[in-house]
Every structure is written in C-alpha cells, then in structure tokens.
Amino acid sequence: MARHIVGAVDEIPPGGRKLVEADGKKIVVFNLGGEFFALLDRCPHQGSALSGGILCGLVQSNEPGKYHFSRAGEMVRCPWHNWEFDIRTGKSWFDPRRTKVRAFPAHVEPGAALASDPQRAKAQSGESAAQKDSATPSMHMDGVAVEGPYQAETFSVKVEAEYVVVEV
Amino acid sequence: MTEAAIDCDLHPGLPSMASLFPYMDQHWRTSLKERGVSQLESASWPPAAPSTVRADWRGPKGEAPCTLATLQAQVLDRWNVGTGILNPLFPAQLPFSRDLSAAFARAVNDWIRAEWLDGDKRLRASILLPNAIEESVAEIERLAPDHRFVQAMTLCMGEIPLGRREWWPVYEALSRHDIPLAIHAGSNWRHPVTSVGWPSYYLEEYTANSMGFQASLASLITEGVFVKFPKLKVVLLESGVSWLPSFLWRLVKSWKGVRFEVPWLDRPPSEYVRDHVRLSIRPLDVPEEAATMARLMDHLGSDELLLWSSDWPHAHFEGDATVPQGLDQALLKKIMVDNPLATYARLREGALA
Ligand code: FES
Numbered sequence: 001m002a003r004h005i006v007g008a009v010d011e012i013p014p015g016g017r018k019l020v021e022a023d024g025k026k027i028v029v030f031n032l033g034g035e036f037f038a039l040l041d042r043c044p045h046q047g048s049a050l051s052g053g054i055l056c057g058l059v060q061s062n063e064p065g066k067y068h069f070s071r072a073g074e075m076v077r078c079p080w081h082n083w084e085f086d087i088r089t090g091k092s093w094f095d096p097r098r099t100k101v102r103a104f105p106a107h108v109e110p111g112a113a114l115a116s117d118p119q120r121a122k123a124q125s126g127e128s129a130a131q132k133d134s135a136t137p138s139m140h141m142d143g144v145a146v147e148g149p150y151q152a153e154t155f156s157v158k159v160e161a162e163y164v165v166v167e168v
Numbered sequence: 169m170t171e172a173a174i175d176c177d178l179h180p181g182l183p184s185m186a187s188l189f190p191y192m193d194q195h196w197r198t199s200l201k202e203r204g205v206s207q208l209e210s211a212s213w214p215p216a217a218p219s220t221v222r223a224d225w226r227g228p229k230g231e232a233p234c235t236l237a238t239l240q241a242q243v244l245d246r247w248n249v250g251t252g253i254l255n256p257l258f259p260a261q262l263p264f265s266r267d268l269s270a271a272f273a274r275a276v277n278d279w280i281r282a283e284w285l286d287g288d289k290r291l292r293a294s295i296l297l298p299n300a301i302e303e304s305v306a307e308i309e310r311l312a313p314d315h316r317f318v319q320a321m322t323l324c325m326g327e328i329p330l331g332r333r334e335w336w337p338v339y340e341a342l343s344r345h346d347i348p349l350a351i352h353a354g355s356n357w358r359h360p361v362t363s364v365g366w367p368s369y370y371l372e373e374y375t376a377n378s379m380g381f382q383a384s385l386a387s388l389i390t391e392g393v394f395v396k397f398p399k400l401k402v403v404l405l406e407s408g409v410s411w412l413p414s415f416l417w418r419l420v421k422s423w424k425g426v427r428f429e430v431p432w433l434d435r436p437p438s439e440y441v442r443d444h445v446r447l448s449i450r451p452l453d454v455p456e457e458a459a460t461m462a463r464l465m466d467h468l469g470s471d472e473l474l475l476w477s478s479d480w481p482h483a484h485f486e487g488d489a490t491v492p493q494g495l496d497q498a499l500l501k502k503i504m505v506d507n508p509l510a511t512y513a514r515l516r517e518g519a520l521a
Contacts, residue, residue: 060431061432062432063392063395064395064432065333067431081424081425084427094423
C-alpha cells in the first residue's frame with residue numbers, strides 16, 4: 001500500500017470533499033466531522049463519479065409511516081441513478097453485501113512526520129522538500145510507489161501543518 | 169388430472185337478481201323489487217362477448233352456466249378436480265351506496281354458501297367484499313368462521329389504491345384469519361380504467377387490466393402492507409403473468425434510487441412479491457408453447473408463483489387443454505397442487521368447518 005497526501009486538513013472542511021488521483025485511481029476524500037474517508041470515485045453501478053453526488057442522511061424505518069433520520073451528511077448519492085453509499089464503508093444501502101464502492105483507508109498525519117518519513121526521503125532522492133516551502137514534493141509518500149503519468153498533484157508539505165493521507 | 173388438483177378460479181353465474189332475494193333482508197328485497205332492479209351487470213364482462221362464456225358451456229339461449237350441476241359436469245367431474253374455489257363476479261362493488269353494496273355482498277356470499285358450497289364438498293369460495301372498508305371487515309368477520317371461505321376478493325381497479333392505509337383494517341382481519349386477499353380483474357368504474365382517460369373500445373379496457381394490477385401491486389408493496397402484515401398473501405386472478413417480470417425489474421431498478429422514500433422496505437420489491445403474491449394462470453398472456461413457457465418461468469425466477477385455474481366459464485382454451493403446453497410434470501404438480509396448498513391455509517386443513 002502506498003500512501004498519498006491528499007492535501008492539508010483545512011483544505012477539506014467538515015462536509016467537504018476533494019477529488020485526487022493516486023496510483024492511477026480517481027479517489028474522492030470526504031470529511032465527516034473531522035474524520036476522513038476515501039472512496040473510489042467510480043460508482044459500482046455504471047461508473048458515474050461519486051464526487052459529484054449530493055450528501056444525504058440515512059432514512060430508516062421499522063414500520064410503514066415511521067421515518068428515522070440519522071447520520072446527516074454521511075451518505076453520498078450517485079448523481080446518475082441516486083444509489084446511496086455509506087461514506088464510512090463504501091457499502092450501498094440497498095445491497096450492502098454485494099454492491100459497494102471500494103473504500104481506502106484515510107487518516108491525518110502531521111507534516112513533520114511526513115517530512116521525516118525515511119521512505120519518502122528515499123522517494124524524493126534524499127531531498128527534504130517538506131522543510132523548504134518552495135519545493136514541490138510528490139504526493140506519493142513512500143518508497144515503493146511508482147511515480148507514473150497519473151500523478152496529478154504536487155504541493156508543499158509544511159512541518160507545522162496537518163495532512164490528509166490516503167493509502168492506495 | 170390428479171384428484172388433488174385445485175382449480176383456483178371458478179365463476180358461478182347468478183341466474184337473476186331474484187336469486188339473491190332470499191338472502192336479503194326485507195328492506196333491500198322490497199327496495200330492489202320496487203325499483204325494478206332485475207339485473208346488475210358490470211361492463212367488465214359483457215354477457216355476449218365470446219370470452220365471457222365458452223361457447224360449449226353456454227345454455228340454450230346463450231346464457232352463462234349458473235347451476236352447480238353445470239359446474240360439476242363441465243369442470244369438477246369432467247377433469248376430476250379435487251377442489252374448486254368459487255369467485256363470484258356479481259358486481260357488488262358497483263353501487264355508490266355502501267349499504268347497498270354491503271347488502272349485495274352479503275346476499276351473494278350467502279347464496280354461494282347455500283346453493284354451491286352446501287351442494288358439493290369439493291367447493292370453496294371467496295368472500296366477495298363490498299365497496300367499503302368497514303363493511304368489508306364486517307363481512308370477513310361474519311364469514312371467517314366458515315372455513316370453506318378460503319379468501320376474500322376485491323377488484324384490481326377500485327376507489328383508492330389497495331395499499332393505502334385506509335385498507336389496512338381489511339388486511340388486519342385477513343391476516344388474523346390467515347385468509348389471502350384475492351384481487352380480480354375488473355373495475356368498479358370510479359375512475360377511467362386507464363390513467364389517461366376513458367378508452368373507446370372493449371379491447372383497450374380488457375388490456376388495461378394489467379395496468380390496474382401493476383398499480384395495485386406497486387401500491388401494496390410501497391405502502392408497506394407486507395411489512396405491516398407479514399402473514400398476508402395476495403392472489404391475482406385473471407391478471408395475466410408475463411407482465412410481472414418487466415414490471416418488477418422496473419420497480420426494483422427505480423427503488424434502488426429512491427429507497428429512502430419508502431424506508432420500511434428492507435429488501436427489493438421483487439422479494440415481497442416472491443414471498444406474498446401468487447397469480448392464477450388463466451388467461452395466460454403468452455403463446456402456449458414449450459419454449460415460451462420455459463422462458464416465462466425463467467423470467468419469473470420461481471416455480472412457486474403460479475396457481476392453476478380454469479377460469480370457468482370464461483373462454484381461454486379449447487376442449488380439455490386446461491394447462492398450457494410445455495410444462496413438465498413436476499411443475500404441473502406444483503401449479504395444480506403444491507402452490508395452492510401453500511397459499512391457502514384453509515385448504516391445508518382439508519376438512520370442512
Ligand atoms: S451509475 Fe451510480 S447509480 Fe447508476
């Protein structure tokens with residue numbers, strides 16, 4: 001698994017999302033109240049981009065005429081045919097076992113940790129780009145990742161900032 | 169034919185309005201006589217239409233068979249039928265007056281009991297429901313103790329969609345007595361039989377019934393009737409069958425996108441149909457040949473949905489070709505015996521009340 005920096009934490013506010021490309025895959029990263037979740041940006045139905053879907057809550061019922069609304073903003077509806085996916089798991093609500101979108105682990109790391117990552121240092125030919133604001137390190141942060149033609153984003157890593165990292 | 173075969177759709181004819189008079193209280197009997205109401209026909213089944221009564225089953229003046237003896241000769245004895253379910257099509261649901269509608273339903277049900285059920289141990293019947301919900305519940309409660317009434321029957325095109333909560337007292341009563349709801353083709357003429365208005369021709373109206381069934385089924389499922397009443401079974405009579413797979417495909421497909429609108433459905437609509445809904449096989453709306461039948465069964469995805477029915481005296485087949493060509497023996501046994509038994513708790517009991 002390669003780690004990819006998605007962006008600085010404050011770039012994706014709660015309720016926000018960011019689309020990135022990593023390892024040749026389009027991945028959409030959501031912020032749910034400070035927790036980050038990453039899904040493949042490809043609906044398992046017919047491939048629409050989930051990053052364009054509206055966020056909604058979960059409507060459940062244990063009896064006709066009774067509506068229980070919860071988890072506001074934690075489901076995403078595909079823009080094409082409105083299938084609902086749980087952002088936390090990638091599972092569709094109507095058929096969670098068989099219909100799901102691939103989810104990737106996402107977490108927050110301090111810039112200092114990223115900058116001192118020995119593997120990353122290797123990837124960056126020993127240059128500690130994070131310590132120099134002007135440098136533009138790869139979003140690939142480990143030594144095994146192959147920097148290929150799909151790599152779309154580069155940016156600076158500040159030691160004092162926090163970053164969203166997705167493992168692909 | 170095996171002695172165990174169960175014919176799920178037989179229509180006993182009513183000789184005349186006067187046949188019901190003995191089963192009405194004095195007020196209604198007098199009232200109908202005074203008004204000169206000697207006949208009540210629903211345009212759904214024009215008496216002279218060839219499909220309404222098979223030519224060789226008509227009486228000397230072309231009339232529909234309306235005696236137990238004709239039913240025995242034409243169906244029960246001829247095909248060695250084990251059990252037959254009577255579904256009277258007298259249009260008790262036509263009157264706008266709830267009281268008159270209920271009086272008709274009571275009279276028809278008592279006429280069925282006295283002149284048909286009492287005359288042949290092989291017979292069972294539907295409780296004909298009137299055009300009103302409280303009165304329907306009352307009729308179910310009145311007749312449920314007689315276990316020869318194995319289901320209750322209404323029409324596929326009524327006043328309000330069948331799944332609406334107004335109807336739920338009826339489903340509560342049916343569930344409590346373990347009696348299926350039968351929905352028969354036909355309209356009580358409160359609304360145009362198509363959603364775009366009144367059609368000009370019988371041909372249009374006849375085919376519009378499948379839309380009535382689809383709307384009724386969609387209503388029952390989406391309103392959550394089967395969630396609220398998990399024991400309830402529904403039998404579609406004279407619905408045709410081949411529209412069901414494409415209708416369900418569309419319903420399931422759309423449900424995936426608007427599931428949150430009906431959150432009480434915890435599985436695809438098609439699964440509620442598989443668990444709760446059964447269909448009679450006459451009239452069958454596909455060519456009756458082996459390859460087509462195999463495809464139809466494949467699309468239905470289950471061999472438990474279909475119930476054998478001759479639909480006597482309606483004309484849907486020649487001679488003794490009571491079942492479609494191309495069904496193998498195992499499937500025939502399911503359709504003619506196992507499926508009806510699984511559907512009707514009161515047929516499983518076997519003995520009379
Ligand atoms: S492509 Fe996503 S629901 Fe159809």
